[in-house]
Amino acid sequence: MRLSPAVVIAPSRPSSGLFARLLSRDVRCAAPMVIYLLVFLITPIFQLLKMSFLPHGEWGLANYTRLFAAPVYLDVLAITFKTAAWTTLLAVIGGYPVAYLTTIASPRFKSSLLFWILLPFWTSFLVRTFAWIVLLGRNGVINQWLQAMGMTHAPANMLYNFGAVLVGMVHAMMPIAILTMMSVMANIDRTLPRAALTLGARPARAFWTVYFPLSLPGVAAAAIMVFVTALGFFITPALLGGPHETMITQLIIDQVLQTLNWGFAGAISLLLLVTVLIVFVLYDRFIGLSTLTGGEPTSAASGHRSNGLARRAGFAVLESLATLCDAIGAAFSRLLPRRRGSSGKHPALWAIAIVTLVFLIAPTLLMIPVSFTSASAIDWPPQGFSLQWYGVIAHAPTWGSAALRSLIIGIATGILSMLIGVPAAFLLVRSKVRWRALFFAFALLPMIVPRMILAVGLFYLLARLQLIGSIIGMVLGHTTVALPYVVVTMTAILKNYDVRLDAAAASLGANRWTTLRHVTFPILGAGFISSFLFAFVTSFDELTIALFVTSGLNSTLPKQFWDEVTLSVSPTIAAVSTCLFVFSALVIWCANRLRARGTA
Amino acid sequence: MSESQIKLEVRSLAKRYGKFVALAPTDLVVRQGEFLTLLGPSGSGKTTLLSLIAGLTTPDEGTIHIGGVDVTHGAPYERDIGMVFQNYALFPHMTIAQNIAFPLKIRKHDVAHAKRAVERVLDLVELPHVGDRFPRELSGGQQQRIALARCMVYEPSIILMDEPLGALDKKLRDQMQLEIKRIHRELDTTIVYVTHDQEEAMTMSDRICLMRGGKIEQLGTPADLYFRPRTTFVADFIGESNLLSGVASAVDGETIRLNWTDLPGSGVAMSNGVLINVGDALTVMIRPQNVNVGAHSAVAGSVNHLAAPLTDFIVTGGVSKYRLALPNRQTLVVAELTRGNTTARAPGENVGVSWDACDAVAIREA
Numbered sequence: 001m002r003l004s005p006a007v008v009i010a011p012s013r014p015s016s017g018l019f020a021r022l023l024s025r026d027v028r029c030a031a032p033m034v035i036y037l038l039v040f041l042i043t044p045i046f047q048l049l050k051m052s053f054l055p056h057g058e059w060g061l062a063n064y065t066r067l068f069a070a071p072v073y074l075d076v077l078a079i080t081f082k083t084a085a086w087t088t089l090l091a092v093i094g095g096y097p098v099a100y101l102t103t104i105a106s107p108r109f110k111s112s113l114l115f116w117i118l119l120p121f122w123t124s125f126l127v128r129t130f131a132w133i134v135l136l137g138r139n140g141v142i143n144q145w146l147q148a149m150g151m152t153h154a155p156a157n158m159l160y161n162f163g164a165v166l167v168g169m170v171h172a173m174m175p176i177a178i179l180t181m182m183s184v185m186a187n188i189d190r191t192l193p194r195a196a197l198t199l200g201a202r203p204a205r206a207f208w209t210v211y212f213p214l215s216l217p218g219v220a221a222a223a224i225m226v227f228v229t230a231l232g233f234f235i236t237p238a239l240l241g242g243p244h245e246t247m248i249t250q251l252i253i254d255q256v257l258q259t260l261n262w263g264f265a266g267a268i269s270l271l272l273l274v275t276v277l278i279v280f281v282l283y284d285r286f287i288g289l290s291t292l293t294g295g296e297p298t299s300a301a302s303g304h305r306s307n308g309l310a311r312r313a314g315f316a317v318l319e320s321l322a323t324l325c326d327a328i329g330a331a332f333s334r335l336l337p338r339r340r341g342s343s344g345k346h347p348a349l350w351a352i353a354i355v356t357l358v359f360l361i362a363p364t365l366l367m368i369p370v371s372f373t374s375a376s377a378i379d380w381p382p383q384g385f386s387l388q389w390y391g392v393i394a395h396a397p398t399w400g401s402a403a404l405r406s407l408i409i410g411i412a413t414g415i416l417s418m419l420i421g422v423p424a425a426f427l428l429v430r431s432k433v434r435w436r437a438l439f440f441a442f443a444l445l446p447m448i449v450p451r452m453i454l455a456v457g458l459f460y461l462l463a464r465l466q467l468i469g470s471i472i473g474m475v476l477g478h479t480t481v482a483l484p485y486v487v488v489t490m491t492a493i494l495k496n497y498d499v500r501l502d503a504a505a506a507s508l509g510a511n512r513w514t515t516l517r518h519v520t521f522p523i524l525g526a527g528f529i530s531s532f533l534f535a536f537v538t539s540f541d542e543l544t545i546a547l548f549v550t551s552g553l554n555s556t557l558p559k560q561f562w563d564e565v566t567l568s569v570s571p572t573i574a575a576v577s578t579c580l581f582v583f584s585a586l587v588i589w590c591a592n593r594l595r596a597r598g599t600a
Numbered sequence: 601m602s603e604s605q606i607k608l609e610v611r612s613l614a615k616r617y618g619k620f621v622a623l624a625p626t627d628l629v630v631r632q633g634e635f636l637t638l639l640g641p642s643g644s645g646k647t648t649l650l651s652l653i654a655g656l657t658t659p660d661e662g663t664i665h666i667g668g669v670d671v672t673h674g675a676p677y678e679r680d681i682g683m684v685f686q687n688y689a690l691f692p693h694m695t696i697a698q699n700i701a702f703p704l705k706i707r708k709h710d711v712a713h714a715k716r717a718v719e720r721v722l723d724l725v726e727l728p729h730v731g732d733r734f735p736r737e738l739s740g741g742q743q744q745r746i747a748l749a750r751c752m753v754y755e756p757s758i759i760l761m762d763e764p765l766g767a768l769d770k771k772l773r774d775q776m777q778l779e780i781k782r783i784h785r786e787l788d789t790t791i792v793y794v795t796h797d798q799e800e801a802m803t804m805s806d807r808i809c810l811m812r813g814g815k816i817e818q819l820g821t822p823a824d825l826y827f828r829p830r831t832t833f834v835a836d837f838i839g840e841s842n843l844l845s846g847v848a849s850a851v852d853g854e855t856i857r858l859n860w861t862d863l864p865g866s867g868v869a870m871s872n873g874v875l876i877n878v879g880d881a882l883t884v885m886i887r888p889q890n891v892n893v894g895a896h897s898a899v900a901g902s903v904n905h906l907a908a909p910l911t912d913f914i915v916t917g918g919v920s921k922y923r924l925a926l927p928n929r930q931t932l933v934v935a936e937l938t939r940g941n942t943t944a945r946a947p948g949e950n951v952g953v954s955w956d957a958c959d960a961v962a963i964r965e966a
Binding site: 192194196197198199200201202203205209210213214 | 654655656675676677680681682683685687689691692693702703706707750751754760
């Protein structure tokens, strides 16, 4: 990559203008990503959607009449919506205090808080969902405790119902919600609530009338991220839910893997895609998509005099919340005499945040003792200590080869997505072209399109390319998924890089290579590696594409995990979970070390 | 000064962060209607003192009384203060009118009264038509005025300002200094102002509290600090100064005769009420504009005179400066008003300088 400004070609003749533009730096940076996404994202999706209109090899709407004729499909859509809505609500409300705390905590507390938020974020969805099976099962941890304490006599049915799905989904989505809200809250000027205090506002009023309205774009961004991800989610409802909790993506899997009805799978996909698009359009209409990338809410949406009524109503609600909280606060402070220097400690906030963090982390940690049991099945409390289940993993060829494949695919995906994503990020940061926003939106498409639709489309494409079951096929698919993460993280990293440093190095006599080696890379290197790690982990944890593209001896680790966990719930899986958990903790630790070095 | 005139009283107030002493035990009294500036370099404790007064930081020891009420451990909202922040801290999601009405709303003023009050302060800061706009639509200087207006609208008993003009360019800053002074006079409020800019402090303040390393170095009127600095730090920080060291050889009331430590000859300086004994090590401060330049023979009769080669002659604009290389390797700066008939002197030329005894301030070394 080149950091020096490109030579500006100023053609005088129109004929050379087109040629120059074709070779201009902008185009060279943009082309790899655009071409890649056209081939491995847009084409497969269009193929799939096209098939839905070709029910028997001819154009027709048979798939759609079937979709809307039977109430079952729309019912599933309704369940999907209900699940996603509840998940969003709970994840955002539960995550808000934690996100808020990270912005007011001291730097030392902040970095340990961040670790405990990132740990569940990086831990595989599969591992975390499996943990809930162990917790909520008939012989699970909670049932054993309830019986031991004499509160129940027979094990309660806590699995395979809506509550279990909701707990699992909220657990899965909350880290995304927290991280999204954090990024907006970090940009809120901390003197604003302080200014409100000096103007006479009590803390609760300062919070509800000043801080909270300013954090709403973050709440909105978190809500749509969680909602859209939840709409396309299948791991948790499949493992923790019963037939009544089936979500729409599970229907697509059934159509592809059980009945091999591609056309109908395409029809359901289109229904899901249209739903997601409507959600985004509504979001853009009322809040503004720019909030997703940390921008200001669009003026029309933020109530710029135009929809004053909704705004006033909102303010009135917040005012009354403020008054209520202040009344409660005042009552408490009358009961408890003010302690010296107690301001700024927020004990209640810490308590809530710690409960939330325990909810996020404890289930996964429980896997560790379970994996060392000497019993022949999962039991609580674990009996004895043995390494037998680790022995099972070590001796089974499937687990070892799956881990190796996942590792190779992850590294290859990381490299390929960096090669394509980094130039695109450079373009986004350096170039001032008008289609920048459009280009960025295009780069984010793989995040927005439900993963399942992409997976089914890719399955079809890779099958025609004879790449099913191959490592190359998986890498191609995973790169599509990992690209937006690389582009987003690299854009953020490059934005903070001062180009004048390169100019300074050049003015001191360094050539391009020495500049890169001694200035650019030492500063940006950590960022490059954490971006690479992001892509790697995305691939390492990817199940949806692997679900179709791999099988048997070609399985990746998540696929192998999925196949095992849908067959039986054994301590082997707890042992694998423990390994994966330790692995992700190591990755975060390395990334943290790198970041500390990068900013030092 | 009677009890009723005291607006703010700080006694033995101290703040430490671990081993770092942000503010050593400090006493300070501010009178009703006074404009007091906390001046000092960064890390001098001025901002710490201001946030302790505002209640945004809790003190380790000492007391704060505002209007006779002990507010040492009171929350900011219980102190009846107003504060203007360096970055203005206007609420970006509220219009200008809503920003200004915010403190009134909290104090449960009725809507009509609040509306009139907002209009009144907008007139006062000479921005009557911006009520419906949002802060981001205003320039930096305008936002500064709004921050001031929001602070004055509820007539707090004391207004605290934390480097409020720090983000403005020079011209706008000069204009806003006069503006704030005008408003201060018109409303007769009490203002505690923080800045690191000594010119700003001189321009605006009734009294200046010069701070250094978490302690008050000197507290007094701008003239006190300028003409009668108690320490070399004050002499150096406020305005330009030449500092020469010597030892007192004779004391006659205010008049001190001394021998230069590392320069030939002797001189006469004034003690300004500080007790000085024969044999004390002194630093003598002479302002550049109080030094006369002339031919050798012309200055020889003065009580204070030196001869040295000229190293630089610079016309900076309204003022011309001479720089002389003294025998002890110090540089002596001389300033005089630039006139058409100012004779250009060449570097290397040997010149004589002299100054009056009343322009030489003797500072006793601590």
